[in-house]
Amino acid sequence: MKLNPAQQQAVTYVSGPCLVLAGAGSGKTRVIINKIAYLVQQCGYKARHIAAVTFTNKAAREMKERIAGTLGKGEARGLRISTFHTLGLDIIRREHKVLGLKPGFSLFDDQDTLALLKELTEDELLEDKDQLQQLIKQISDWKNDLVLPERAQRIAQGEKEVLHAELYARYRDHMTAYNALDFDDLIMIPTVLLSSNQAVREKWQDRIRYLLVDEYQDTNTSQYQLVKQLVGERARFTVVGDDDQSIYSWRGAKPQNLVLLGKDYPNLELVKLEENYRSSGRILKAANILIANNPHVYDKTLRANLNYGEPLTVVTANNEEHEAERVVATLVRHKFMNHAKHKDYAILYRGNHQARIFEKALMTNRIPYKISGGTSFFSRSEIKDIMGYLRVLVNPDDDNAFLRICNVPKRGMGPATLEKIGRLANRKQISLFAACFDPEIEQALPPQGAETAMVFTRWLVELGDRAQRGDTLEALKEMIRGINYEDHLYDTSPSPKAAEMRMKNVSELYRWITDMLEGDDLEEAMTLAQVVTRLTLRDMMERNNEDEESDQVQMMTLHASKGLEFPYVFLVGAEEGLLPHQSSLDEGNVEEERRLAYVGITRAQRELFFTLCKERRQYGEQLKCEPSRFLLELPQDDLVWEARQKKPSAEQRQQTGKSNIAMMRAMLNKK
Ligand SMILES: Nc1ncnc2c1ncn2[C@@H]1O[C@H](COP(=O)(O)OP(=O)(O)OP(=O)(O)O)[C@@H](O)[C@H]1O
Numbered sequence: 097m098k099l100n101p102a103q104q105q106a107v108t109y110v111s112g113p114c115l116v117l118a119g120a121g122s123g124k125t126r127v128i129i130n131k132i133a134y135l136v137q138q139c140g141y142k143a144r145h146i147a148a149v150t151f152t153n154k155a156a157r158e159m160k161e162r163i164a165g166t167l168g169k170g171e172a173r174g175l176r177i178s179t180f181h182t183l184g185l186d187i188i189r190r191e192h193k194v195l196g197l198k199p200g201f202s203l204f205d206d207q208d209t210l211a212l213l214k215e216l217t218e219d220e221l222l223e224d225k226d227q228l229q230q231l232i233k234q235i236s237d238w239k240n241d242l243v244l245p246e247r248a249q250r251i252a253q254g255e256k257e258v259l260h261a262e263l264y265a266r267y268r269d270h271m272t273a274y275n276a277l278d279f280d281d282l283i284m285i286p287t288v289l290l291s292s293n294q295a296v297r298e299k300w301q302d303r304i305r306y307l308l309v310d311e312y313q314d315t316n317t318s319q320y321q322l323v324k325q326l327v328g329e330r331a332r333f334t335v336v337g338d339d340d341q342s343i344y345s346w347r348g349a350k351p352q353n354l355v356l357l358g359k360d361y362p363n364l365e366l367v368k369l370e371e372n373y374r375s376s377g378r379i380l381k382a383a384n385i386l387i388a389n390n391p392h393v394y395d396k397t398l399r400a401n402l403n404y405g406e407p408l409t410v411v412t413a414n415n416e417e418h419e420a421e422r423v424v425a426t427l428v429r430h431k432f433m434n435h436a437k438h439k440d441y442a443i444l445y446r447g448n449h450q451a452r453i454f455e456k457a458l459m460t461n462r463i464p465y466k467i468s469g470g471t472s473f474f475s476r477s478e479i480k481d482i483m484g485y486l487r488v489l490v491n492p493d494d495d496n497a498f499l500r501i502c503n504v505p506k507r508g509m510g511p512a513t514l515e516k517i518g519r520l521a522n523r524k525q526i527s528l529f530a531a532c533f534d535p536e537i538e539q540a541l542p543p544q545g546a547e548t549a550m551v552f553t554r555w556l557v558e559l560g561d562r563a564q565r566g567d568t569l570e571a572l573k574e575m576i577r578g579i580n581y582e583d584h585l586y587d588t589s590p591s592p593k594a595a596e597m598r599m600k601n602v603s604e605l606y607r608w609i610t611d612m613l614e615g616d617d618l619e620e621a622m623t624l625a626q627v628v629t630r631l632t633l634r635d636m637m638e639r640n641n642e643d644e645e646s647d648q649v650q651m652m653t654l655h656a657s658k659g660l661e662f663p664y665v666f667l668v669g670a671e672e673g674l675l676p677h678q679s680s681l682d683e684g685n686v687e688e689e690r691r692l693a694y695v696g697i698t699r700a701q702r703e704l705f706f707t708l709c710k711e712r713r714q715y716g717e718q719l720k721c722e723p724s725r726f727l728l729e730l731p732q733d734d735l736v737w738e739a740r741q742k743k744p745s746a747e748q749r750q751q752t753g754k755s756n757i758a759m760m761r762a763m764l765n766k767k
């Protein structure tokens with residue numbers, strides 16, 4: 097793969113810490129990929145001593161594919177390419193004994209966490225959804241800042257925070273009892289472990305001798321510390337990032353980490369890349385002009401390497417249905433004219449809720465599409481059921497999973513029975529599953545119910561044992577057969593066709609599990625417990641049904657589009673209140689929204705379309721919309737407003753953004 101001199105410098109600098117700071121599409125990710133190959137082929141590193149961390153599973157997968165094209169199979173063996181969370185999970189898995197975790201620990205997703213916290217806060221009058229969300233956010237913030245419950249209790253100020261800290265401690269204790277971890281734990285726990293346990297730290301430093309991190313601007317405090325612990329004094333690492341693409345502050349990301357890095361490592365080698373290889377000159381110019389409205393810590397230049405290209409188009413629609421129709425119509429026409437493929441197009445939006453209408457329009461027009469994020473493979477009920485069973489098999493104390501499956505398919509363990517089991521479990525401080533095994537279950541339930549509970553749980557224990565003994569696939573098959581799951585699907589689906597589809601999903605899951613149990617060139621074979629944690633993590637991270645090869649229009653949120661590129665991009669819903677989003681405006685954080693728009697614009701290689709509505713339904717009301725201020729910040733000479741008669745005059749353009757908005761609103765409403 098070709099590299100320019102600056103990229104070459106970043107790749108070959110291996111004697112100390114290295115930061116590549118550069119704008120979108122300048123080849124940062126390419127540097128990471130080339131550097132891995134360089135380390136193996138030129139510097140004598142074994143692949144298994146190298147770890148590369150990216151932000152999403154999709155990015156990790158892409159990186160693996162690209163590496164496979166450069167390194168031979170043998171050379172690539174053992175290379176770790178993962179997300180931060182998978183790396184954390186890996187560390188926890190291998191160190192579970194030191195951490196006092198039983199091997200089959202469960203991963204709680206947001207819904208599990210919510211359910212548990214709801215239960216824990218019943219007495220505190222926190223049923224109010226907003227308050228619960230605040231609590232969840234607070235706990236997550238603490239974890240991302242590496243604040244353990246004890247410290248949270250010491251530093252908490254004010255009534256509410258004190259209560260939150262107490263609930264945080266209670267939450268942690270329950271998670272321990274359930275042998276469960278949440279998403280943030282996957283970073284916090286290994287980081288705390290590595291910083292407090294020298295032996296473990298040295299072991300991991302020896303295991304990972306060179307570390308590379310992509311999208312570094314979106315690391316939070318705990319991730320920063322994790323990197324620091326892993327690289328140790330030797331500080332052999334390369335991180336790449338772009339402060340203008342920092343879009344995860346709401347999850348605790350600290351773009352200041354880029355600055356902190358220079359302080360923590362005075363010998364940090366800083367490399368800047370200034371050539372953009374992705375986008376047309378116009379798209380890049382628009383992106384540069386937009387982001388110039390944000391304050392900057394670092395000076396960055398980004399020059400186009402490609403042609404100037406087509407103007408950017410702004411399409412105005414009457415309402416959101418019309419917007420979707422216009423996108424689809426434009427796409428169909430454009431695809432025909434340009435002999436393009438479906439997968440050359442991306443529809444990017446601010447929030448998942450916007451996807452549904454586009455989905456409908458695409459479906460009506462028989463255009464294949466794929467949504468990344470949003471409706472997940474794993475959020476389908478049949479997948480949740482089977483995953484629930486698997487979670488119970490590997491960790492019977494996982495009460496949430498047990499609750500999900502104990503009466504699916506129906507076996508007479510309804511709410512009344514469960515309440516009784518729950519009371520017994522509470523009294524004895526054991527899990528629901530354990531309660532079904534307890535001799536007292538015979539007093540707690542009527543004979544028939546006790547019998548059912550005992551038979552069911554014993555059967556699961558047996559299956560779990562078989563799975564552990566290595567007969568895993570057979571045990572799984574036996575499980576799906578044993579619960580008559582196929583019949584259950586036919587009984588509960590609206591049509592036989594739907595049932596068939598759902599059964600197909602179950603087979604797909606089974607196929608995945610088989611692959612993971614058997615392992616391949618890049619991944620070792622896993623145990624069932626490992627498979628279950630990995631799949632739950634995958635679900636949590638991307639909530640996605642992957643099918644990379646097929647020719648489908650790509651749909652995703654702006655957040656999910658980070659690091660990716662598409663020939664033609666529709667950036668939809670370019671309206672005030674949506675992009676920039678109202679919640680950020682309320683917090684006075686328009687800059688993060690501008691970075692988000694910058695990320696969206698810089699995904700486009702050849703052409704970029706914005707769409708907006710004159711009216712949009714919100715909270716059941718039809719509200720008037722104003723064009724996004726970001727549209728008005730773009731160089732108007734490079735924009736074509738499709739619904740408008742003429743470009744604004746130079747004079748008009750010089751007006752402030754605000755009067756521009758008023759002007760445009762007037763024009764939009766005239767029609
Ligand atoms: N030296 C080069 N010569 C030709 N093409 C290049 C070169 N460097 C990078 N590219 C291409 O430019 C595009 C953008 O590269 P890459 O995705 O690595 O950029 P990036 O800086 O990681 O972008 P982002 O900030 O969006 O993550 C890719 O298609 C890549 O293959």
Ligand SMILES: [Mg+2]
Nearest residue numbers: 124125310659
């Ligand atoms: Mg990149």
